[in-house]
Amino acid sequence: MILHTIVPVQYIFGDFTAQTRLNYRIIEWNNIKLEVLPAGKQGYQINRIISTNPFDYLNPSLQPGTIIRLEPKI
Amino acid sequence: MLNKGENPTAQPQQPQQADEGNAFSYSQADSIKEFGAVSAPAAPDSEIHCLTIIGQIEGHIMLPPQNKTTKYEHVIPQLVAIEQSRDIKGLLLILNTVGGDVEAGLAIAEMISTMSKPTVSLVLGGGHSIGVPLAVSADCSFIAPSATMTIHPIRMTGLVVGIPQTYEYLNRMQDRVVDFIVRHSKISKEKLNELLIGTGGLSSDVGTVLIGEEAVHYGIIDYVGGVRDAILKLRELISQNKGGGLH
Numbered sequence: 466m467i468l469h470t471i472v473p474v475q476y477i478f479g480d481f482t483a484q485t486r487l488n489y490r491i492i493e494w495n496n497i498k499l500e501v502l503p504a505g506k507q508g509y510q511i512n513r514i515i516s517t518n519p520f521d522y523l524n525p526s527l528q529p530g531t532i533i534r535l536e537p538k539i
Numbered sequence: 540m541l542n543k544g545e546n547p548t549a550q551p552q553q554p555q556q557a558d559e560g561n562a563f564s565y566s567q568a569d570s571i572k573e574f575g576a577v578s579a580p581a582a583p584d585s586e587i588h589c590l591t592i593i594g595q596i597e598g599h600i601m602l603p604p605q606n607k608t609t610k611y612e613h614v615i616p617q618l619v620a621i622e623q624s625r626d627i628k629g630l631l632l633i634l635n636t637v638g639g640d641v642e643a644g645l646a647i648a649e650m651i652s653t654m655s656k657p658t659v660s661l662v663l664g665g666g667h668s669i670g671v672p673l674a675v676s677a678d679c680s681f682i683a684p685s686a687t688m689t690i691h692p693i694r695m696t697g698l699v700v701g702i703p704q705t706y707e708y709l710n711r712m713q714d715r716v717v718d719f720i721v722r723h724s725k726i727s728k729e730k731l732n733e734l735l736i737g738t739g740g741l742s743s744d745v746g747t748v749l750i751g752e753e754a755v756h757y758g759i760i761d762y763v764g765g766v767r768d769a770i771l772k773l774r775e776l777i778s779q780n781k782g783g784g785l786h
Contacts, residue, residue, distance in 0.1 A: 466598065466599055466600050466640060466641075466642070467640070467641045467642075467693050467694075467695060467712055468639060468640060468641070469638050469639070469640075469641045469644065469668040469669040469693045469694075469716065470595060470637050470638030470639050470667070471637050471638055471665075471667045471668055471689050471691070472595070472637050472638070474696050477595070477602060477603070477606055478602075478603060479605075480603075487604065489604075498613065515613050516617075517589055517590050517620075517621060517630070518585055518588055518589075519585050519587070519588070519589045520585050
């Protein structure tokens with residue numbers, strides 16, 4: 466692998482032990498990819514939206530910080 | 540996703556449903572508790588989709604969590620979807636990247652350059668290293684007056700076997716990047732190679748930093764501009780493309 470970047474390698478691969486490793490997960494919700502952080506039982510807090518549709522970013526139910534609940538559908 | 544024909548009847552009912560008895564500012568968040576039963580408001584369809592490439596371009600190796608990354612496994616299917624969609628007419632590529640994996644960067648750049656739909660790129664902040672091929676991959680490229688692009692040679696990290704073949708390999712890898720830029724912009728190979736090995740521009744590396752208009756001067760980027768110019772240009776390309784392309 467060749468990294469072509471202006472960021473020094475020690476910043477990319479350096480061990481920043483002071484930083485807590487957050488357990489981000491990427492889920493798909495209503496056809497929109499979301500980067501979320503688990504928040505309680507079956508809950509996920511939205512961290513960022515991964516979408517090319519600019520209007521997804523205006524959707525109030527997808528604003529970063531919102532907690533969505535994924536309950537098993539029977 | 541809703542069909543176009545269903546929208547007029549479905550839309551007026553949904554906001555009322557969501558607002559019932561909800562003082563909470565994110566009223567939709569509560570309604571999502573009944574996930575599966577309640578659908579999110581249908582987002583208006585956008586003719587122009589926007590792909591933002593931020594931070595490092597992450598390829599074959601996952602980078603540690605302190606890096607902000609754009610992952611190729613997310614971007615490539617999105618590009619395929621945009622290419623296939625009947626509703627999406629054009630793609631705006633927004634770049635604020637420090638570079639990253641050569642293979643992933645070139646893969647995304649090749650995808651964008653071979654799309655049938657009009658594409659316009661806008662470099663904001665920075666479009667460094669492997670961000671340069673990405674910036675030139677679009678049909679038309681813009682750079683903000685304050686944005687920068689660093690042109691510098693690729694390098695290898697980790698264990699490197701010190702043999703002549705290593706040098707040859709590195710040269711060929713560099714040529715992949717250089718050739719792509721030359722193919723998709725107005726700069727000549729000689730001029731680009733000159734910028735690549737320029738001294739005095741960077742403190743700890745060879746290369747050249749181009750700020751806003753300088754990138755246009757060297758022919759890498761087409762115009763200096765902002766989001767308005769980029770969207771105007773994209774709309775112009777879309778109107779020219781009507782009837783053409785796949786759909």
